[in-house]
Amino acid sequence: MTKEERKKIYDKAEELWGLVAQYDQAIEEMGELIVAINKYKRKCLYGEYNGNSKIIDNLIEEIADVKMCIEQLEGFVGEANVERVLDQKMQKFMGQIAEMTKVKQDKK
Numbered sequence: 001m002t003k004e005e006r007k008k009i010y011d012k013a014e015e016l017w018g019l020v021a022q023y024d025q026a027i028e029e030m031g032e033l034i035v036a037i038n039k040y041k042r043k044c045l046y047g048e049y050n051g052n053s054k055i056i057d058n059l060i061e062e063i064a065d066v067k068m069c070i071e072q073l074e075g076f077v078g079e080a081n082v083e084r085v086l087d088q089k090m091q092k093f094m095g096q097i098a099e100m101t102k103v104k105q106d107k108k
């Protein structure tokens with residue numbers, strides 16, 4: 001599905017349930033992602049993983065849910081505005097990475 005097709009669906013959702021409900025849904029989905037990340041960390045990263053792929057499947061599902069909500073929120077505030085700030089933040093992040101890389105090299 002294209003981004004434009006998804007945007008039409010988001011517009012329809014806003015029309016049907018309203019703006020506040022879309023923000024509430026985003027909050028709920030982000031909460032579910034927090035829980036899924038915690039479960040993934042506990043079960044898969046801290047050594048308790050028993051091969052149950054439902055944990056990873058759930059994490060992927062919650063990431064997709066949040067991604068949908070983020071796309072909706074971008075539509076509310078303007079995708080170009082989000083992209084502009086994202087570029088600024090990525091520049092800052094690149095600086096932090098360069099700085100940390102130097103610190104680690106200096107320690108060797």
Ligand SMILES: [Mg+2]
Pocket residue numbers: 029032033061062065
């Ligand atoms: Mg969810």
